[in-house]
Amino acid sequence: MNFADRLQQLPATTHLAALHLLGADGQVIATIENKPGQAGSLVVYAALAALYGGSITPKAANLGLEWYAEHTADAKAFPGKHPNIDRLLTWAAGTESFRARTVAA
Numbered sequence: 001m002n003f004a005d006r007l008q009q010l011p012a013t014t015h016l017a018a019l020h021l022l023g024a025d026g027q028v029i030a031t032i033e034n035k036p037g038q039a040g041s042l043v044v045y046a047a048l049a050a051l052y053g054g055s056i057t058p059k060a061a062n063l064g065l066e067w068y069a070e071h072t073a074d075a076k077a078f079p080g081k082h083p084n085i086d087r088l089l090t091w092a093a094g095t096e097s098f099r100a101r102t103v104a105a
Contacts, residue, residue: 001069002069002070003040003067003068003069003070003071006067006069007040007043007044010043010044010047010067011043011046011047011050012043013034013039013042013043013046014034014105015104015105016034016042016046016102016103016104016105017033017034017103017104017105018031018032018033018034018042018102018103019031019032019042019045019046019049019100019101019102019103020100020101020102020103021045021056021087021098021099021100022098022099022100022101023098024096026099029098030084030087032045032084034105038084041084044064044067044068044084045064045084045100046100046102047067048060048061048063048064048100049100049102051063052097054099054100054101055097055098055099055100056088056091056097056098056099056100057097058091058092058093058094058095058096058097061088061089061091061092062088062092064088064092065085065088065089065092068082068085068088071085072085072089075089076089
């Protein structure tokens with residue numbers, strides 16, 4: 001299934017302004033905003049956090065890479081082009097979990 005089709009199956013995020021990703025110390029390490037160019041990533045990360053109890057675990061990161069479909073291969077071929085996918089690639093290979101905190105619209 002391609003990325004656009006996958007997004008249609010995931011819960012909408014129109015109620016969110018952003019999602020903060022938190023490090024082990026509780027500090028924000030990244031923010032994904034509900035704006036063009038990031039809205040699809042917001043949908044993916046919010047759905048992963050909902051499925052995994054508010055965290056992005058290595059298992060969640062692997063699922064996210066599946067959901068990004070054709071964009072995952074592009075991210076592997078061109079590191080830095082897709083920072084939200086690059087993050088999942090790193091997290092999928094690790095052992096840490098990262099908390100996700102939503103910001104209401």
